Amino acid sequence: MDTPVIAFIGAGNMATSIIGGLVESGTPASSIRAADPYPESLERLRGVAPVATFNDNAAAVSGADVIILAVKPQVMGEVCKALAPALAGSGALVISIAAGINISSLKNWLGAATAVVRCMPNTPSLLRCGATGLYASAEVSEQQKAHAGQILAAVGLVEWVPGEADLDAVIAVSGSAPAYFFLFMEAMIESGTRMGLERETATRLVQQSALGAARMALEDAADLVELRRRVTSPGGTTQAAIASFEAAGLRQIIDEAMQAAVDRSVEMAREMG
Template sequence: MSSSPKSPLPDSVSLAFIGGGNMARSLIGALIRGGMAASRIRVAEPFEVARQQLAADFGVSVFADGVDAVDGADIVLLAIKPQIMRAVCTSLAPTLAERRPLMISIAAGLRIEQIDQWLGGGFPIVRCMPNTPSLIGAGATGMIANPAVDAAARALAESILGATGLAVWIDREELIDTVTGVSGSAPAYFFLMIEALEDAGVDQGLPRETARALAIQTCLGAARMASEDAEPPSRLRERVTSPNGTTAAALNALAEGGFREIVAKAVAAAKARGGEMSRELG
């Protein structure tokens, strides 16, 4: 199948979104900016105001009912809350039964096996865990596919999910819960770090606006250096840590406070909660 020079997907592929929330909007916007025609995208969104806004912002076709949106679609992206996934999949199953399009789920905690069962079985399904920086094109997404997803479908999924940032394949589905802890929930860790740096700066005499601006820019700069430099983060840290200097003093304080152990505990807690959600919603 041929592709237009800019589009990440073949020209013949049609895509249906179930749910038109923030993550769906970020993916739709990225795909259209990448060259995909709005006419190839259909969105099911139950709230009328949100439907009208999607049509106005992107020129996509919008529907109140998911059954209408998925009819004839090659790829269906499930961008809904995990709590309603079972009911939505059950309602879509009869329409999807014959065509069995590629299904992509961004719902936290729900296993591929559960989604496939609710759809009626035998579907190619990609489960993924994006994060909120996807909204600005700087996301990180982990993906896992079931055996029904062939190489061509994997490439399609990677093109869609990679439109908003980094997208990587995970070997085992249980590791998606680890992805949740490392990247899915992790933007909140960095927001907390910015808050803490801001408050510490204020405690030491800086105006709050100044402390906040410095903290945000420093986190941004450090992330860019880690992304663009070939050296591992440990080496970058060593470069800016002079013996007996200010950075060494600060890092020693973090070590004494159990910084690494706290981060490990946070990632483990997020991972554990992902597994619990799967069991609760199953």
């Protein structure tokens, strides 16, 4: 696959992580550019990879094959409208990593013929072990779709979804999910401390257990139900804990929480659009 020229608009943590992953996986730094109004962000980025940096967004996208919009949703409309003249007729692919901004809004700001991919990477992408859901508009070619997948694969797992509305579920399932696990871990640490463990000890045990469980889920051929069954001896301590979770309606609590994330994502799209 030919190496595209990639321009990042915004050089924050996520953009820097993607750029670092691209360079580490073999993409030449000479094919990557980034623009940001904050000199300190560009300086930090140059410490990760020797890419060309700009203060002017239009200069950064000139001649680029792929433009990655890595700015806050609140300024996306302003940024896109300013870029529209530079992108007109370019045939460039635009990738947005902003939550709550739908493709119709992006095309309204950038131009109706713009090829757009929306994606939702999560924060573990900063460690290059993220999970990203992507959706492509009808204008996106197969080659552009391949480029988008290759770029986001530099920071973790990539999954394409068949409909844009599916990205709301992606946000609930993976985009917001790290916070769910952090909350569960917080609660476990608090309980362990209440039971008499030193906080540092409880923290290390919970963190390592979470890591080990995640690795088993990924690497063992058994499904999650079977993995849970193996740990849950009849009449044992784990069964007592699981029974308590089930009696408290844990599954319904999780379902309602994830639906709340979906509902907020839909609401944000209305607000931002």
